[in-house]
Every structure is written in structure tokens, then in C-alpha cells.
Amino acid sequence: MKRVGRILVTGMVLLGLLPVSARGAQLAQGGKSAVLMELSTGTVLYEQEPHQPLAPASVTKVMTMLLIMEAIDNQVMGWEDTVTASENAAAKGGSQIYLKAGETMTVRDMLKAVAVSSANDCACALAEHIAGSEAAFVERMNQKARELGMRDTHFVNCTGLDDGADAAEHRTSAYDIALMSRELLVKHPKIKEFTTIWMDTVRNGTFGLSNTNKLIRFYPGATGLKTGFTVGAGYCLSASAQREGMELVAVVMGFDTAQNRNAACKNMLDYGFANFAVITPELAHAQPVPVKLGTADSVEATLAGQEGVLVEKAQKSAVTMELTMEETVTAPVARGQQLGTLTVRSGDQVLREIPVVAAQQVDRLTWGRLFLRILRKAAMAQNP
Numbered sequence: 001m002k003r004v005g006r007i008l009v010t011g012m013v014l015l016g017l018l019p020v021s022a023r024g025a026q027l028a029q030g031g032k033s034a035v036l037m038e039l040s041t042g043t044v045l046y047e048q049e050p051h052q053p054l055a056p057a058s059v060t061k062v063m064t065m066l067l068i069m070e071a072i073d074n075q076v077m078g079w080e081d082t083v084t085a086s087e088n089a090a091a092k093g094g095s096q097i098y099l100k101a102g103e104t105m106t107v108r109d110m111l112k113a114v115a116v117s118s119a120n121d122c123a124c125a126l127a128e129h130i131a132g133s134e135a136a137f138v139e140r141m142n143q144k145a146r147e148l149g150m151r152d153t154h155f156v157n158c159t160g161l162d163d164g165a166d167a168a169e170h171r172t173s174a175y176d177i178a179l180m181s182r183e184l185l186v187k188h189p190k191i192k193e194f195t196t197i198w199m200d201t202v203r204n205g206t207f208g209l210s211n212t213n214k215l216i217r218f219y220p221g222a223t224g225l226k227t228g229f230t231v232g233a234g235y236c237l238s239a240s241a242q243r244e245g246m247e248l249v250a251v252v253m254g255f256d257t258a259q260n261r262n263a264a265c266k267n268m269l270d271y272g273f274a275n276f277a278v279i280t281p282e283l284a285h286a287q288p289v290p291v292k293l294g295t296a297d298s299v300e301a302t303l304a305g306q307e308g309v310l311v312e313k314a315q316k317s318a319v320t321m322e323l324t325m326e327e328t329v330t331a332p333v334a335r336g337q338q339l340g341t342l343t344v345r346s347g348d349q350v351l352r353e354i355p356v357v358a359a360q361q362v363d364r365l366t367w368g369r370l371f372l373r374i375l376r377k378a379a380m381a382q383n384p
Helices: 055-072 107-117 120-131 132-146 173-188 187-193 256-274 313-317 367-382
Strands: 031-037 043-048 083-084 104-105 197-200 209-212 222-231 235-245 246-255 276-279 287-294 300-305 309-312 319-325 336-346 348-358
Touching: 031 107, 031 173, 043 222, 043 256, 055 107, 055 120, 055 132, 055 222, 055 276, 083 120, 083 187, 104 107, 104 287, 107 197, 107 209, 120 132, 132 173, 173 197, 173 222, 173 235, 173 313, 187 222, 209 313, 222 336, 235 256, 246 276, 256 313, 276 313, 276 336, 287 319, 300 336, 309 313, 309 348, 313 319, 319 348
Parallel strands: none
Antiparallel strands: 031 043, 031 246, 083 104, 197 209, 222 235, 235 246, 276 309, 300 348, 319 336, 336 348
């Protein structure tokens, strides 16, 4: 029975109807599951069995890298902190840089080895450094998965290796991989400094790294993200790319060869970039709103949300934006208080209504300050 992909959009209003074209229906044939997602909005543009729980192999490390980046950004550890490899980390099989028990490396170099060469030993060493043990780190992985709404996911290790007794319980879906990929790329963009490396070295230049994601070299605009392969999982990939202000992630699982896996992601990304665009709403020439009885005479306006509006590329030139604002507001004005609305339209169709809000707080004048202001105005009137 053939698996036929479905082109769709969830969570956003788009112009017109999206055709289930012959080309679209064949985007990821040959694999078990696939999802194409636009990152700024989280909109799914294409799917094939998106919620089927499958073995992800080393694509698991998207979540591992996410927790590593969170620890760095939250200053739990620093880039130049020293990480010591345990016997457990050094014993990891599969892709590795052959750490020895007791060997030390910086967080930066270990993360580089994980992102570029999928080093299982470094992934485990970093997990133990952050949480004390791999098991404790895996608990955090599953907690983060719940927070992100990854309902098809259960992790049992930080690497994706399937050589353990509980390997059959290590599962996720193409949709869930897209969710955690989006979280990593959008919230922690510095990871791209590592995921876009084609070749590099660690151990003072003595150990070479080569990116397992060949799209980094051969696909224009590629930003990452993570490959995976085991005999049980097949060939998997979360591939991200950015062009013309839009970033996509294409996820495939269960392919028979790396070449077919890469080709499917390329086809999905090509489809997304050819057919869709993201428009970034802007408050062009918006004037401050006058404030009555406030400690400031006016308040600056800003958009409540900065995410873009996803549209079909062919209709991009038809999009217009209409700004409606309050003429005045009366203090007190709370930061984030709505002052108006930016309406994004295509003809008569409303694509999105974005609240325009106060950029700062404006307190109300006290009676004493109000009385002084009246006296000052009266004095100025008498002495023009």
C-alpha cells in the first residue's frame, strides 16, 4: 500500500486553497514518515504519517543539543568549562571521537563533535556533566518533550543508540522532531555555528570532524540539523534551511539509503521555498499615542507579537497592512496594554489581526503633580 503525503497548513490562515499536487504528494516517498514545517509560525506545510512513533536513531540528539544549549544560555555551564569523560561515556559505541575515561575537553569542543560528527561519547559526557547521570538527563529530555507538546515521544537515552534492552521504548515521530528542531533553532540560534560546520577538528587539531549532514555542503541556505541511522531505525534526518527570510525544517524517518533520505529532504525544502513566503508585519510610521493625565505626554506603540505571516508565494504582492489606533488614552497605561490593531489583508480576506500595545508603562499624575502642572500652564499663559 502506497503512503501518500498530504499538503496542508495548520494554525495559520493562508491565501486561497493549497492544492494537493502530484508533485506535492510524492515529496517524501520511500520513507515511513515525513513533516515539513515553517519555523517562525510552526505551520506544517506537508506531512506523511506525521505522528507515527518510530526509532529516531541519532536525530535524538536534537533534544540533547537543545538541553545543552539551554544549560549554556542559562549559565549553568560555560563554553570553556571542562567536561570529563566517564567510563560510561567512553564505552559508547556507534559514531564517536573515541574518548578515553578521564579525558577532558571543553563544552565547546564536545558540542562541536556532537553537532558535526554525531559523537555518542561526547553526547553522554555532556549529559552526565549537566544532570549528574545519563538517566537523570533522559528524565529532563522527556520533561522537555512534554513541555513542547511532543505526544508521540519517549526517550530512553541521549544518543539514539538502539543497543540497550529498552531500545524498543525509544520512540518519537516526524512531527515531534520538527517541534524540538524548531525550539532549538528559534530559541538557540547559536547552535547553527556548529550545525553548519562542514569540516573541523578537535583535540588541538589532531582529530578531524566531517559533517554527517551532506546537505550542509550541497543545499543552498542549509542551517542544520541532525542525521541518524541504525539498522532498526533506517536513515533519518532533520534538515533545516533558510532563504529570503523564511526558515524551514524537513524531517524524514525510516529511509532505506542516505541518498534517498537526503533527496526527500531536498524535495520538501524545495517545495516549501518555491511555494511559500513569510511576511514580517511592521509598524511603519506609527506615531506615539497621546496620554491624558499621565506622567508622560505620550506612549510608544509596538506589536504584541513578532512572528511572521505565512502566505502562498504567488499571492505575496497582494498583501496589505491596515493600522487602526486609539486617538488618545488616559493614564495609567500598563505596559502591553492594547492601543490598536494591525490588520494584515489580502483583498477582503483577513490573514491576521495583530494587537498593537504600549511599549512602556505610563503612571497617572498624582493630585499634587497635576496641580503643579496646572499652575505651570497658567504661568506660561500669563507670560507668553
